[in-house]
Amino acid sequence: MEEFLDFIRSSGLANIDWRAGIMLAVGLAFVYLAIRQNREPYVLLPIGLGVIIANLPLTGMTDFAAGSSGQQESGIFGIIFHFGLSFWDILPPIIFLGLGSMTDFSSVIANPKTLLLGAAAQVGIFVAFWGALAANGFLGIVFAEGTPIASQAAVIGIIGGADGPTTIFLAGALAPNLLGVTAVVAYSYMASVAFIQPPLMKLLTTKSEREIVMRPSREVSRAERLVFPPIAMILIILLVPKSAPLIAMFMMGNLFRESGVVPRLADAASNELLDVATIFLMITVGAQLSADRVFDIQTLVILGLGLVAFACGTIGGLLFAKIMNVFLREKVNPLIGSAGVSAVPMAARISHRVGQEANPRSYLLAHAMGPNVAGVIGSAVVAGVFISLL
Amino acid sequence: MDQAIVEQGVRLTAIAMGTAFALLLLLMLVIAVVRRLVAAGSRRDSREAETPPGKPGPDDRDRALAAVVAVSAVLEQREGATVSGGAAGPSKALARE
Numbered sequence: 091m092e093e094f095l096d097f098i099r100s101s102g103l104a105n106i107d108w109r110a111g112i113m114l115a116v117g118l119a120f121v122y123l124a125i126r127q128n129r130e131p132y133v134l135l136p137i138g139l140g141v142i143i144a145n146l147p148l149t150g151m152t153d154f155a156a157g158s159s160g161q162q163e164s165g166i167f168g169i170i171f172h173f174g175l176s177f178w179d180i181l182p183p184i185i186f187l188g189l190g191s192m193t194d195f196s197s198v199i200a201n202p203k204t205l206l207l208g209a210a211a212q213v214g215i216f217v218a219f220w221g222a223l224a225a226n227g228f229l230g231i232v233f234a235e236g237t238p239i240a241s242q243a244a245v246i247g248i249i250g251g252a253d254g255p256t257t258i259f260l261a262g263a264l265a266p267n268l269l270g271v272t273a274v275v276a277y278s279y280m281a282s283v284a285f286i287q288p289p290l291m292k293l294l295t296t297k298s299e300r301e302i303v304m305r306p307s308r309e310v311s312r313a314e315r316l317v318f319p320p321i322a323m324i325l326i327i328l329l330v331p332k333s334a335p336l337i338a339m340f341m342m343g344n345l346f347r348e349s350g351v352v353p354r355l356a357d358a359a360s361n362e363l364l365d366v367a368t369i370f371l372m373i374t375v376g377a378q379l380s381a382d383r384v385f386d387i388q389t390l391v392i393l394g395l396g397l398v399a400f401a402c403g404t405i406g407g408l409l410f411a412k413i414m415n416v417f418l419r420e421k422v423n424p425l426i427g428s429a430g431v432s433a434v435p436m437a438a439r440i441s442h443r444v445g446q447e448a449n450p451r452s453y454l455l456a457h458a459m460g461p462n463v464a465g466v467i468g469s470a471v472v473a474g475v476f477i478s479l480l
Numbered sequence: 481m482d483q484a485i486v487e488q489g490v491r492l493t494a495i496a497m498g499t500a501f502a503l504l505l506l507l508m509l510v511i512a513v514v515r516r517l518v519a520a521g522s523r524r525d526s527r528e529a530e531t532p533p534g535k536p537g538p539d540d541r542d543r544a545l546a547a548v549v550a551v552s553a554v555l556e557q558r559e560g561a562t563v564s565g566g567a568a569g570p571s572k573a574l575a576r577e
Contacts, residue, residue: 198511199511199515202507202508202511202512203508205504205505205507205508206501206504206505206508208504209497209500209501209504209505212497212500213497215496216493216496216497219489219492219493220489220493223481223485223486223489224481226485227481227482227485228481239485240485240488240489240492243489244492311518311522313514313518313521314511314514314515314518317514317518318510318511318514321510321514322507322510325503325506325507325510326503329499329502329503330499330503464504467503467504467507468500468504471496471499471500471503472496472497472499472500475492475495475496475499475500476492476496479491479492479495479496480492
C-alpha cells in the first residue's frame with residue numbers, strides 16, 4: 091500500500107497545479123488553432139506541443155544539468171535550448187539560411203526606395219525598448235534577474251521587428267531567460283497581423299491614398315540578382331559585424347538560390363534544413379513557457395509592449411510612405427509601408443488585401459515584398475547594433 | 481528613471497536607428513549603381529551582336545582589299561585579252577570569270 095501511495099505521489103497528477111493546468115489549456119489552444127483553423131501551423135503546432143510538454147510535471151524534458159555529474163539528468167529540450175540557443179545560438183542563423191534561399195530580392199531591386207519603408211517600420215522596436223525602460227524606471231519591473239536593464243529592454247523591443255528568428259537570436263545573446271516569452275509573443279503577434287494592422291492602415295490613410303495603383307515593377311536581370319546578395323552582405327557585415335550570423339546566412343542562402351548552379355543546396359536549405367531547425371526551434375521555444383515563467387506581471391507587460399511595438403512599426407511604415415509621396419513624382423501606395431514590419435509574407439499579403447478592398451485593380455503584393463524583405467534586413471541590423479553595444 | 485540609463489537609451493536608439501537607415505540607403509545606392517553597370521554592359525553586348533553594315537571591321541577591310549586585288553588582276557588580264565582577242569568588253573570578261 092505504501093508503495094502504491096509513493097507511486098501516486100510521484101505521478102504528474104499529484105504534482106500539477108492550477109497554473110500548469112492553464113498553460114496546458116493554452117498549449118492545446120495553439121494546437122487547435124493550428125490544426126483546426128490552419129492559423130500559422132508551422133509555428134503554432136510545435137510551440138503548442140512544446141508548451142504542453144513544459145507544463146506536464148516531472149518529465150525532466152526541459153532540464154539541463156551542466157558538468158559530468160549531470161549525466162542522464164538533462165532532457166532533450168533542455169539540451170537543445172542550452173546548446174542550440176543559450177550557449178551557441180545556432181538555430182536562428184540556420185533558419186535564416188533557409189529563409190534566404192526562399193527569398194526573391196527582385197521586388198527590392200526593382201524598386202529600391204521601398205528599402206526606406208523597411209527602415210522606418212523599425213520605429214516599433216524603439217517604442218517598446220523605451221516602454222521597457224520606463225516600466226523598469228517608474229514601476230520597478232525587472233524582466234530578467236541578473237541581466238542589465240538595457241539588455242532586457244532591447245530583447246523586448248526587438249519583438250517590434252516582427253521577426254521570430256531575430257527575436258530568438260537577440261534574446262539568446264543578451265537575455266536567455268526572456269527567450270521563451272519574447273519569442274512566443276513575437277510569433278503570436280506575427281500570426282495576428284491580420285487583426286492588428288488593417289484597422290491602423292484604414293485609420294491612417296485616406297480612401298484615395300489606398301486606391302493608388304502602382305505600375306508593375308520592371309524586369310530584374312539575373313546579373314542584378316546575383317550581384318546584390320554578396321555586396322549587401324559585405325557592406326552590412328563591415329559596418330555591423332555582430333549582425334553577421336543572421337545577415338551572412340540569409341545572403342548565402344539567397345546566393346545558393348540565385349546562382350542556379352547548386353540547386354540541391356538551395357533545396358536542402360529551404361526544405362530539409364529549414365524544417366529540421368524549425369522543429370527543434372519551435373518546440374524548444376514552446377518548452378520555455380512553463381507556468382512559473384509565464385504567470386507574472388512581467389509577462390503581461392511584455393505582451394502589452396509587444397502589441398504597442400507592432401502597432402508603432404505599422405504606423406511608422408505607413409506615415410513614412412505618406413512622407414515619401416510628398417517628394418515623389420510617381421506616388422507609392424502608403425499601404426505597402428505597413429509591410430516594413432517584416433512578418434514575411436503575412437504583412438505583404440495584408441497590404442495587398444487592404445489595397446484590393448479599396449481598388450480591385452490594385453496589385454500591391456509584389457511592391458509590398460520590398461519593404462517586407464527590407465524589414466528583415468533592418469531588424470537584423472538593429473539586433474546586431476544592440477549586441478555590439480550591450 | 482536613472483539618468484545614465486536614459487543617456488544609454490538615447491545613444492542606442494540614435495545609433496541603431498541611424499545605422500539601419502544608413503545601411504538601407506547605402507543598399508539603395510548600390511542597387512542603382514549595379515543597375516547602371518548592368519544596363520551599360522548589356523547595351524555594349526547588343527551593339528557588338530548587331531554591328532551595322534556601314535561600319536566595317538578589320539575583317540571587312542581585308543576582304544575588301546582582297547576583292548580590289550582580285551578585280552585589278554582580272555582587269556589586267558582582260559586588257560591583255562582585248563589586245564590579242566578583239567572586241568570582248570571588260571564586262572564580258574568579268575562575267576566569264
